[in-house]
Structure formats: structure tokens, C-alpha cells
Amino acid sequence: MKDIKRRIAISKYWDYTFATIGLLSSFVGLALLLTLFLDLFIDGFPRLSYKFFTSFPSRFPENAGILSAWVGTVLVMIVTALAAIPLGVAAGIYLEEYAGKNLFTNIIEINIANLAGIPSIIYGLLALGLFVYFFKFGESILTGGLALTLLILPVVIMATREAIRAIPNSIREASYALGATKWQTVRWHILPYSTGGILTGIIIGLSRAIGETAPLITVGALTFIAFLPTSPLSSDFPFISFRWLLDPFTVMPIQLFNWVSRPQKGFHMNAAAAGIVLMVMTLVMNGIAIYIRYRFRKKIKW
Amino acid sequence: MFKKIVLGMIAIMIMAASIPVMAAEKIVKIDGSSTVYPITEAVAEEFQKAKRASVKVTVGISGTGGGFKKFCRGETDISDASRPILKKEMDVCKEHGIEYVELPVAYDGLAVMVNPKNTWVKSMTVADLKKMWEPAAQGKITKWNQVRSEWPDVPLKLYGAGVDSGTYDYFTEAIVGKAKSSRGDFTSSEDDNVLVQGIAGDKNALGFFGLAYYEENRDKLKLVPVINPKTGKEVLPSEQTVMDGTYQPLSRPIFIYVSKKSLDKSEVKEFVEFYLKNAAKLVKQVKYVPLPEKAYKLAEARFSKRKIGTLFGGEAEVGVKIEDLLKREGL
Numbered sequence: 001m002k003d004i005k006r007r008i009a010i011s012k013y014w015d016y017t018f019a020t021i022g023l024l025s026s027f028v029g030l031a032l033l034l035t036l037f038l039d040l041f042i043d044g045f046p047r048l049s050y051k052f053f054t055s056f057p058s059r060f061p062e063n064a065g066i067l068s069a070w071v072g073t074v075l076v077m078i079v080t081a082l083a084a085i086p087l088g089v090a091a092g093i094y095l096e097e098y099a100g101k102n103l104f105t106n107i108i109e110i111n112i113a114n115l116a117g118i119p120s121i122i123y124g125l126l127a128l129g130l131f132v133y134f135f136k137f138g139e140s141i142l143t144g145g146l147a148l149t150l151l152i153l154p155v156v157i158m159a160t161r162e163a164i165r166a167i168p169n170s171i172r173e174a175s176y177a178l179g180a181t182k183w184q185t186v187r188w189h190i191l192p193y194s195t196g197g198i199l200t201g202i203i204i205g206l207s208r209a210i211g212e213t214a215p216l217i218t219v220g221a222l223t224f225i226a227f228l229p230t231s232p233l234s235s236d237f238p239f240i241s242f243r244w245l246l247d248p249f250t251v252m253p254i255q256l257f258n259w260v261s262r263p264q265k266g267f268h269m270n271a272a273a274a275g276i277v278l279m280v281m282t283l284v285m286n287g288i289a290i291y292i293r294y295r296f297r298k299k300i301k302w
Numbered sequence: 303m304f305k306k307i308v309l310g311m312i313a314i315m316i317m318a319a320s321i322p323v324m325a326a327e328k329i330v331k332i333d334g335s336s337t338v339y340p341i342t343e344a345v346a347e348e349f350q351k352a353k354r355a356s357v358k359v360t361v362g363i364s365g366t367g368g369g370f371k372k373f374c375r376g377e378t379d380i381s382d383a384s385r386p387i388l389k390k391e392m393d394v395c396k397e398h399g400i401e402y403v404e405l406p407v408a409y410d411g412l413a414v415m416v417n418p419k420n421t422w423v424k425s426m427t428v429a430d431l432k433k434m435w436e437p438a439a440q441g442k443i444t445k446w447n448q449v450r451s452e453w454p455d456v457p458l459k460l461y462g463a464g465v466d467s468g469t470y471d472y473f474t475e476a477i478v479g480k481a482k483s484s485r486g487d488f489t490s491s492e493d494d495n496v497l498v499q500g501i502a503g504d505k506n507a508l509g510f511f512g513l514a515y516y517e518e519n520r521d522k523l524k525l526v527p528v529i530n531p532k533t534g535k536e537v538l539p540s541e542q543t544v545m546d547g548t549y550q551p552l553s554r555p556i557f558i559y560v561s562k563k564s565l566d567k568s569e570v571k572e573f574v575e576f577y578l579k580n581a582a583k584l585v586k587q588v589k590y591v592p593l594p595e596k597a598y599k600l601a602e603a604r605f606s607k608r609k610i611g612t613l614f615g616g617e618a619e620v621g622v623k624i625e626d627l628l629k630r631e632g633l
Contacts, residue, residue, distance in 0.1 A: 059344035059588050139377075217364065220333075220372070224343045224361035226350050248331075248360050258363065261493045262340065263518040263589060268495070 037279065044272030052273060056226035057255065061266025064259075066274050068225045072141070072249035073210060073281070075229060079145025079245070080152065080209055085202055088153050092160025092198070097186055116154035123151045124215030132219055139220025141229060142245040147215045152205030159201015163194035196296035203289035207282045213253040222250045223258050252278045328569045333362035334369025334382030337468055337512070338556050340588040341408055342382050345577045348584065352576070357569045366468050367391075370559075374400050379564035380574070383557045384410065384468035386614035401562040401610045405574070405601045406628075407581050409591040411513035411544040411553040412473055414526040419505045422446070422453050425527040425536040428551065431477045434460065434508070440485035446506070460488035461497045461509030473510055476551040498522065510552075513539050514589035528552055544591040555593070562610060578602050600628035 055065025099105045127147030137143045167190060175185040229244035252274060259271035332342055339361060346359040364372065366383045373381035374395035387395075387404070395402065414431065416423055433439060433449050446453040463469035465482070470490075475481040491497055494511040501507040502522035516523055516539075527536040530550050543549035558577065564570040578601055585592040593601075613628070 056347075057343065058347055059340065059584070217362075220362060220364075222333075222360045222362040223339065224346055224359070226347065227355065227358050258336075258339070261336070261495065263494070263512070263514040265518060 037276075040272045040275045040279070043269055044274070044276045047269050047273035048276065052270075053277075057224050061259075061264055061270055064267070064270055066252065066255060066277065068228065069250050069252045069255040069274070070277065071228055072144075072221075072225075073251045073278075075141050075244060076144045076148065076216075076249065076251055077206060077210060079142060080148040081202070081206060083146055083149040084152050084156050084205065087149070088156025088202070088205075089160050089198060091153075092157045092164065093186055093190070095157070096161045096164040097182065097190065112154050112157055116158065119214075120151055120212055121214040121218060123147055124218030126150060127215060127219045138246055139222075139248055140246040141249045143219050144216050144221055144249060144251070147219050148209040148212060151212065151215060152209050155205040155208065156198075156201055159204065160194070160198050163197025163201065164190055166197060167193050192296075193300055196293040199292045199296075200289050203285050207285055210282060210285070211253055211278065213251075213257055216251055216254060220248075221254055222248055223254055225250050252281075328357040328567075330357060330359045330380065330567075330570050330573045331378045332360065332380040332382060332558075333364050333372050333378045334380075334558075335366040335384040335468055335556070336363040337366075337384040337410060338382035338407070338558065339363050341556075341581070341585055341590060342380075342558070342577075344584040344588050345573075345580060348580060349573055349576050353572075357573070359573065365466070370394075373402070373559060373561065374398055376400055376561070376563065379561055379567070379570045381559040381561075383559055385471060385554070386557065387559065387612050392612070402559045403562065403565075403605055403608060403610060404612045405558050405560065405578065405605060406555040406593060406597065407558055407577065407601075408556050408585040408593060409544050409553050410469075410556050411539045411549060411591055412469065412476075412510050413513045413516045413539045414508065414510050414528060414552070415501055415516060415523045416508050416526055417501055417505045418522070418524045420524060423508075423524075423526055425529055427529045428477060428531055431528070432479075434458065435462075435474070435484045435488075436478050437483055437485055440487050443485075456506050459500075459504050459507045460485075461500045461507055462488050462490050463494065463497070463511055464490050464492035467492060469510075469512065472554050473552070476554075513544070513591070517589055541586075541591050545594060553591070556590075560605070562608065565608070574605060575602075578605065597628060604628065 052065045053070065054067055055063060056067050057069075058064040095105065095108065099108075124147060127143060127150060131137045131143040131146050132139060137146075171189055171193070172185055175189050180188070225248060229247035229249065230241060232241055232244055256271050256274045256278065259267040259274065262268075330346075332346070342361050346361055350357065350359055361382075362369075366385055369378070369381040369383065370387060370391040371394070372378045374391060374397075376398055381402075387402075414426060430449055434443055443449060444458055445455055446458050447455045449458070462484070463473065470484075471481045474484045478484055489497075489500055491500075494515045497509050497511050498515055498519050501509045502519070508526075516525060525538055527538045528549070529536045530548060532550065533548070535548075537543050537549045539549045539552065544553040547553075558574075560570070560574050565574075578598055581598060582592040582595065592598075
């Protein structure tokens with residue numbers, strides 16, 4: 001009797017020990033994030049003003065702003081999302097639902113897994129050769145967005161596959177049993193049920209892309225640019241213009257990096273303020289992902 | 303979801319179809335060294351203001367080497383450079399038929415710095431610095447008294463600019479005698495502010511970086527006078543000593559290279575003229591050392607005569623006064 005009690009006590013002791021270690025480990029990440037955010041906040045908050053968002057870069061730290069940087073980041077992200085979502089999701093669906101198990105599929109799978117681990121500057125070099133020199137897109141928003149698309153494609157493909165794999169086979173079988181084709185099954189069952197997971201993957205990919213500097217500098221993103229890309233809305237027919245795709249650009253992390261490495265204290269404050277904006281952008285994107293996942297989960301009725 | 307994907311695909315197709323549309327607009331494209339960047343940024347800012355935004359100016363920071371790569375392919379109008387163009391870059395330019403005018407725009411002084419608690423260093427010779435930094439010092443010269451016996455027996459901690467920077471190239475050229483050649487066991491960072499923090503927090507540290515970083519952190523750092531090998535006098539780096547050429551060999555001219563082909567565009571020509579006319583004032587505002595008034599006049603003359611080519615013959619020359627160089631050409 002005593003022996004059993006002792007054993008239970010020991011087991012419980014280990015249980016508590018691990019719970020404590022686990023809790024502390026999760027606090028490390030949180031504490032780091034909080035410290036970082038607080039530090040940025042203290043340094044950068046005084047600089048956050050309407051003017052900061054509506055001014056171009058300047059040699060005077062107090063006049064400098066992030067207008068060209070945040071507009072550039074938003075536009076590049078739009079291009080990246082528009083290109084990465086269809087390509088990544090289609091590839092993911094194909095590999096999971098259509099592709100047979102053979103050597104060819106295996107090679108594709110191994111390659112995608114490897115691509116996810118390649119340093120981002122390599123993607124920059126690839127994009128420089130492919131989009132700038134071969135397709136002649138120039139050093140433009142289009143090139144930047146497509147470079148980041150290459151970077152996040154593996155993430156999107158893998159997330160899509162994970163999400164599809166989580167759907168029980170019985171759902172597919174039920175659909176086939178009613179005479180649905182493969183495409184009908186994908187369209188009406190697989191896609192709706194996996195949307196939450198796929199979107200999470202896309203947002204994780206985009207959050208990675210939003211902080212990238214190296215591949216964009218390689219394809220020719222600028223640092224000083226005191227004008228905005230052409231407006232996507234025009235007064236002439238057809239009222240929508242895609243000229244902005246070929247305009248030069250800069251993005252938030254490049255502006256931030258430049259400010260951090262300047263000697264003047266004022267620029268360091270600007271960098272902190274830009275850091276807050278970038279962090280909030282990422283947090284908002286993650287928030288949207290969580291909300292979408294929650295909404296799609298509620299719709300699933302099995 | 304499905305609709306969104308289809309919409310996205312349609313959008314991409316429309317984008318692809320609209321690509322060839324590109325109207326001619328007035329734009330000056332500049333890329334190159336991040337050391338020269340603050341000056342070019344300042345000029346670009348003022349130029350756009352003066353032109354009421356009718357001319358667009360873009361400035362990138364691909365680095366001196368990366369900038370020349372684009373410049374010699376004819377992709378940019380002007381290249382920022384923290385060192386003269388090298389032989390192999392000249393060859394690439396020639397291959398693509400790009401001719402250029404080389405214009406000095408400012409001086410950049412490299413300062414040698416120690417911690418304020420360091421009481422023993424009064425001044426240094428180039429030989430002292432070489433002993434610390436040369437490749438042979440790796441793993442061997444680890445204490446201050448190994449450099450000079452009168453200095454104390456305490457560890458020597460070295461901090462320096464990142465090995466890909468023009469600053470590192472110049473420092474090694476001037477001190478060791480060969481660019482890109484130094485010991486490998488020192489703390490290096492592309493961000494000079496990291497070096498400032500390192501030296502400020504370590505009593506036994508020594509490092510080098512741009513003079514502007516000292517100006518902003520006077521209370522945390524102590525400047526080391528370097529003995530000019532030609533005059534034998536110890537010289538503290540300052541705007542004065544860099545400009546008059548007594549702080550040698552650790553000050554260097556920095557340049558812009560203008561493509562001759564681009565000068566057919568009136569906006570590029572006007573931009574360069576604006577650059578030289580306002581450089582003295584703007585260079586000071588961004589904490590660099592301006593060239594003497596005379597040198598800017600000589601540079602303007604060089605530009606108006608469209609003198610093609612470099613004054614350096616494809617290699618970095620240490621310890622030159624820019625007026626002497628410009629005069630060498632007989633302008």
C-alpha cells in the first residue's frame with residue numbers, strides 16, 4: 001500500500017515538474033516578444049503620427065516617414081498573394097488528391113520540402129535572373145512580388161497538403177458513392193473543409209514574406225523613393241490601371257534596415273516606429289488568419 | 303474560395319497583358335554604396351523639391367560592387383561608390399559600351415576608437431595598427447602589451463566593419479597594405495551601431511568605423527589620434543583634419559559615377575550639376591566631411607568638360623588629396 005502511494009507520488013512529482021518546465025518554456029517566447037515590443041514601443045511610439053505615415057524618406061529624421069515603404073509593402077504583398085495562392089493551392093490539391101504514388105511524385109515532394117529550407121537570398125538571385133533579365137519585368141513591384149511568391153510557395157503547398165490530409169477519407173468515399181467526380185469532390189468537399197488550414201498556411205507564408213529584405217534588395221528594391229506607384233484607378237477607360245506593377249518600389253524592412261544603420265539617434269527612433277508598424281501589420285495578418293479559421297471551423301458539420 | 307481563385311487568375315492574366323505599357327517619364331536612377339547613400343538621398347530630396355516633383359529620383363543600396371554591376375549594364379544613370387572603380391568593373395563597362403564621368407563628392411574619415419576607460423593609448427602609428435590587424439596576428443596578438451610593451455597585459459578585443467563593406471576594404475588597404483586582407487578573429491558587423499555598443503561596453507576594445515558614428519556617440523567612445531606617416535605628427539580625425547588632408551591614411555574620397563549616355567537626358571545632367579553645387583552644404587548636414595571648395599569647382603569643370611574615365615587606374619590609392627588628383631589632369 002505504502003509502496004503504491006510512493007510510486008504515485010513520484011509519478012505526480014514528475015508530472016508537475018514537466019508542467020512547470022513546459023510553462024516556463026512557453027513564457028520564454030512570450031517574454032521575449034513582450035520585451036522586444038515594449039522596447040520598440042518606448043523608442044518608437046513618440047514618432048508614430050499621421051505625418052510619419054504620409055511622409056517620404058528624408059535626411060532629417062524628424063521629417064522622414066514611411067509612405068513609400070508601407071505602400072510598397074502592401075502592393076508587393078498583394079502581388080505575392082495573388083500569385084502564390086492559386087499556384088500553391090493547386091499544386092497542393094494535385095499532389096494530395098490526383099497524383100499517383102510514383103517516383104516522379106516522390107521527387108517533386110522531396111524538392112518542395114527542400115525548397116522550404118533554402119536561404120531567401122537564393123530566391124532573390126533566381127528572381128533576378130528569371131524575372132528581371134529573362135522576362136524583362138524590370139526592378140518592379142511585379143518582380144518583387146513574384147520573388148516573394150517563389151519564397152513562400154513551398155510553405156503554401158505544404159500547408160495545403162496538411163489541411164487536405166486532415167479530412168477523413170470517409171468524406172471522399174461518401175462523395176464518390178453519390179457519383180461525384182474527383183473535381184466535384186474537391187470543389188464541394190475537400191476545399192471547403194480545408195480552407196481554414198490552407199488560409200493559415202497562406203498567412204504564415206505572407207508573414208514570412210513581409211519581413212524579407214535580402215531577396216528584394218537583390219532584385220533591385222530601392223531605399224530612397226519619394227513618389228508613389230501609379231494609382232490603380234484611372235480616370236480613362238477601363239478605369240483600372242496596372243501600370244503600378246512595373247513601378248519601382250521600396251518596402252518596410254529595407255527602410256527599417258537603412259535607418260537602424262545610420263549614426264543619428266533620430267533615425268533609430270524612426271526605425272523603432274517603423275518596427276512597430278511592421279509588427280502590427282504581421283499581427284493583424286495573423287489575427288485575420290485566426291478569425292477565418294474560427295469561422296470556417298464553425299461551418300463544418302461533421 | 304473558388305471564386306476568389308478564379309478572380310486571382312483573371313487578375314494575373316490582365317496584369318500580364320498590360321505589361322508592355324510603359325510611358326517615358328523623367329526619372330534619374332541611382333544605385334550603389336550605402337556609405338554614399340545618405341549624401342545622395344539628401345541631394346535627391348532637395349532636387350525633387352526644387353523641381354516640384356516633375357523629375358523622379360530613385361536611390362538604391364546594392365553596395366559599391368553591386369551598383370557598378372548594374373551601372374555597367376546600363377541599368378542605372380548614376381552609381382554611388384565608396385572607392386574608385388576597379389579594373390574588372392572597367393572591363394565590364396567597356397564591354398557594354400558604357401562610358402562614365404568620375405566625380406568626387408565628399409570625404410569619409412575612418413576613426414580608430416577605444417573605450418573611454420582606456421587610459422594607456424595616447425596615439426597609434428600605422429605600424430601598431432598593422433600589428434593588430436594583419437592576417438599573421440590571428441590567434442597570436444591577443445594582448446595589448448604584445449603590440450607595444452608599455453601597454454598593459456590585458457586582452458585585446460577588436461571590432462571592425464563587415465568584410466563585405468567598402469569601409470573594411472579601405473581600412474585593410476590603408477593599414478595592412480592589401481585590400482580585404484586581415485585577421486579573421488575579430489567581431490565584425492555591417493551595422494556600425496553594433497560596433498559602437500561593443501566598444502562602449504568593453505574596456506579593452508579597439509575598433510574602426512566611420513567618423514560620423516563617433517560624432518553621435520562622443521560620450522561613449524574615445525578617439526585615438528593616428529600618426530601621419532608622412533609628417534610624423536599625431537592627428538585626431540575631425541572635419542578639419544580630414545578636409546585638409548592631414549588625417550592620413552585613414553580618410554578617403556567617395557564618388558559618384560555618371561553614365562555618359564544618360565547625360566543626353568536633361569534631368570540627369572541637371573541632377574549632377576545640382577549635386578555638385580549643393581554638395582558642400584548637404585554633405586555637412588548628413589555628417590560627412592565636404593571636399594574643399596576648390597575641389598568642387600574642379601569637379602564641376604571636369605563634369606562640364608565631360609572628362610571620361612577614372613583618375614585611379616583601376617585600383618584603390620591610399621592617402622591621396624582629391625585636389626591633387628584633379629589637378630593632375632591639368633584642369
